[in-house]
Amino acid sequence: MESICYRWPLAAIHGYSNDIDRLESLLAVQYQRWGMEERELGSVGDGMIVLWQSIAADSHLPHLLIMAGLHGDAPAGSWAILNFLQHNSPLLLDKVRLSFMPLVNLYGLRTGMKSNRYGFDPASGFSGDAPTAEGEILHAHARLLTQAARDGVLWCTEDPQARVAWLCVSDPERTPALALRDELIQTFEPCDGPSPEGDTCRNGLAPLPDNGDILHWLSQETRCSAARAVTPGQAALEQRIFAHHGLIGAFIASTLAP
Numbered sequence: 001m002e003s004i005c006y007r008w009p010l011a012a013i014h015g016y017s018n019d020i021d022r023l024e025s026l027l028a029v030q031y032q033r034w035g036m037e038e039r040e041l042g043s044v045g046d047g048m049i050v051l052w053q054s055i056a057a058d059s060h061l062p063h064l065l066i067m068a069g070l071h072g073d074a075p076a077g078s079w080a081i082l083n084f085l086q087h088n089s090p091l092l093l094d095k096v097r098l099s100f101m102p103l104v105n106l107y108g109l110r111t112g113m114k115s116n117r118y119g120f121d122p123a124s125g126f127s128g129d130a131p132t133a134e135g136e137i138l139h140a141h142a143r144l145l146t147q148a149a150r151d152g153v154l155w156c157t158e159d160p161q162a163r164v165a166w167l168c169v170s171d172p173e174r175t176p177a178l179a180l181r182d183e184l185i186q187t188f189e190p191c192d193g194p195s196p197e198g199d200t201c202r203n204g205l206a207p208l209p210d211n212g213d214i215l216h217w218l219s220q221e222t223r224c225s226a227a228r229a230v231t232p233g234q235a236a237l238e239q240r241i242f243a244h245h246g247l248i249g250a251f252i253a254s255t256l257a258p
Helices: 020-034 076-086 090-094 106-111 133-140 142-148 175-184 214-222 237-256
Strands: 037-043 048-053 063-067 097-101 152-159 166-169 205-207 225-232
Touching (some): 020 076, 020 106, 048 142, 063 142, 063 237, 076 237, 090 097, 097 142, 142 214, 152 214, 152 237, 166 175
Parallel strands (some): 063 097
16 A cells, blocks of 8 residues: 655645645635535545536536546646636536536545545546446546536546656547647646656647546547546646646636637
């Protein structure tokens, strides 16, 4: 079982990145402000995995899912969802149906470890017959999640040892991928060549790997635009949060663009 634990100081809360109880309480305030609906998916004993959704009367609105917090050593995406909600207007929901799943691996996020309490990667095993405990919960809500990701899904994550950033995308030549890459390279040097995780990148973009993880599963089920944004953990936490905030905005804007 891994033993490396990651946590970073976070000046905005006068605390640390693994203060998940504080993050949950701050998110709850924003979800109420945005008028979002809480969907409790289940718990493996470390807290409730929750999907938050806007209540869209118009089913024809684009449906987008933003997720983070699958790896406990990658907290910036979870804090970026909070930052995005704090600095944007609920009027955005007149144009798009948004779903947020910011906290999946609650044990890992609290301890700063990539894996769950059993030493497994909660993002893996979705296309096989051996999902993790968290994966079984998400699989049980497959219809809800695939509907939430009908028109696109963005996974905000990071590599704690990386010094460059990159995106794994379902279609590197389409507008969402290019818009996300342009947003990402405003903050970080893009990976060009093999990434630290083995993705083959070209100017910050790599094809979505066929690895059976949650993103590959959702993209196969929905045929939607799918992206995994990886920021470098060697950069300052605030910088990574800022970058993911911008990526969420760019993902939504590129979906709404005519």
